Amino acid sequence: MADAIKNEVGSFPSGKKITVVFVIGGPGSGKGTQCSKIVKNFSFTHLSAGDLLREEVKSDTEQGTMIKNLMHEGKLVPSELIVKLLLKAMLQSGNDKFLVDGFPRNEENRHAYDNIIGIEPEFVLFIDCSKEEMERRILNRNQGRDDDNIDTVRRRFEVFQESTMPVVQYYEKRGKLRRVDGAKSADEVFEDVKAIFVQLNAQVVLSFVTW
């Protein structure tokens, strides 16, 4: 399956340095908000897994309907589908630095990414926020999202605890996790996020100098 997707969608030229940062956190923790701020300050392309799926839903296809139903129930869509959408968007962007927002959501996502894209993330930004604050934010968001209702939000919290937290722990064990306190104001959270990305840039400069 991985080869079929690569043959259909394409792949990055071997030897080209591609920078990937995963951005994860509970529903409403502020992933999209922080990614918009990162993009304004650093030369990353923001790819939101949820937004890519919402675009697919707009296409009046059987696959679109299947995704719409899963999202309405707060469930996760099959991993190969989302990784294929991510790979397509990465290649189309022409950039070499990506913020992948809302991914990986479970171990299956992580394995599918490794098999199909296989670019080790530089680090994983984890926006840590209480359930009460996340629920408050989502129910006040008013962006017309079909899954921003109390029943779906509760299911999304369960999925986050059961399926995404093990992925957070996986990266923490490997020293890849960068945790920020998401309960502060959006600008205060960004001060902490910015420091992490400044450090990444400094590492890149250092690797050029010592090369």
Ligand SMILES: Nc1ncnc2c1ncn2[C@@H]1O[C@H](COP(=O)(O)OP(=O)(O)OP(=O)(O)O)[C@@H](O)[C@H]1O
């Ligand atoms: N630090 C913050 N303090 C207060 N409100 C915030 C903060 N960060 C984001 N918000 C607001 O909370 C809501 C959810 O933020 P955002 O859409 O960025 O979250 P998300 O993690 O991408 O959520 P989802 O997983 O549902 O896509 C938005 O209305 C946003 O303006």
Ligand SMILES: Nc1ccn([C@@H]2O[C@H](COP(=O)(O)O)[C@@H](O)[C@H]2O)c(=O)n1
């Ligand atoms: N890796 C992913 C990401 C998202 N989904 C589905 O989309 C919904 C909304 O995601 P947001 O990041 O925009 O909150 C989410 O609840 C899932 O239904 C997914 O399946 N896999």
Ligand SMILES: [Mg+2]
């Ligand atoms: Mg979002």
